[in-house]
Amino acid sequence: MNDTRYGLTAGVYTKDEAKARELLARVNAGSVYWNCCDRVSPRLPWSGMAIRRRSHALRVWHPDLHAAEGVASSLGLKLALFDLDYTLLVGDSDALWCEFCSSKAFSTGKNSVHATPRWTPPTAPAP
Amino acid sequence: MDTAYRAGTVSAQAFSEFYVSTLADRSAEEWEPLRQAFVHDVIAPRIPRAARRLVRSHLVAGDLVVLTTATNRFIAEPTAARLSIKNVIATECELDAFGRFSGRPSGTLNMREGKVTRLHDWLAERGAGARRLRQHGLQRFDQRLAAFCVR
Numbered sequence: 001m002n003d004t005r006y007g008l009t010a011g012v013y014t015k016d017e018a019k020a021r022e023l024l025a026r027v028n029a030g031s032v033y034w035n036c037c038d039r040v041s042p043r044l045p046w047s048g049m050a051i052r053r054r055s056h057a058l059r060v061w062h063p064d065l066h067a068a069e070g071v072a073s074s075l076g077l078k079l080a081l082f083d084l085d086y087t088l089l090v091g092d093s094d095a096l097w098c099e100f101c102s103s104k105a106f107s108t109g110k111n112s113v114h115a116t117p118r119w120t121p122p123t124a125p126a127p
Numbered sequence: 128m129d130t131a132y133r134a135g136t137v138s139a140q141a142f143s144e145f146y147v148s149t150l151a152d153r154s155a156e157e158w159e160p161l162r163q164a165f166v167h168d169v170i171a172p173r174i175p176r177a178a179r180r181l182v183r184s185h186l187v188a189g190d191l192v193v194l195t196t197a198t199n200r201f202i203a204e205p206t207a208a209r210l211s212i213k214n215v216i217a218t219e220c221e222l223d224a225f226g227r228f229s230g231r232p233s234g235t236l237n238m239r240e241g242k243v244t245r246l247h248d249w250l251a252e253r254g255a256g257a258r259r260l261r262q263h264g265l266q267r268f269d270q271r272l273a274a275f276c277v278r
Contacts, residue, residue, distance in 0.1 A: 090173040
């Protein structure tokens, strides 16, 4: 496991936690996992241990992207991976539309929407 | 609905029909003032600057940028416009004889396997090959689309 140029992450799969801890303690990787392999937490530093040892990245989590960028800047980070980097829209547009319409439904005016049973979520089970 | 869908207790069809039904009995023109307010008040503040930069970088590089979403076209298009994305593949809304939304989706739903089908069809219509696709967005873990992308 240690013969890699990057040393980013490693994982072992075993029912024995003690054995996993023992093995992973000997692995030279930035993040190690037991019985999984891809659970990067935005609340933890995220870095490799080999070729990029000195260029640690910090994954910044904050609901407000602008605030997150401010945190990264204040820490002098050259590389920051934002939780929202690849999010084109924060939130689900369908749900947001419903919330928005509902908020308008009780106002007067021609743009109010129906508060009819069709707004009740159907109860059909997944196939 | 969203929570129930993610929990697997609602079918994709029911999920889509529920949201499309919110447009029923009105035409696009009748909805337009509310849609504009929605985009201005709700959507625009929720588009991260990083997203705008990301899309811009692709456009500047000459990439073909497509927004593909399970959301219906009426709601999705202004979001795409805010991101300067001209190409949108979305769930289509059925119109009634009077040009109003019937409240039902039409055609292949642009979700789950349908998202791959629709993207495939869209590319085929334009004679564009999917040699190298990069996926961004909320559905980073959309395994079907990801599988398609690496073919």
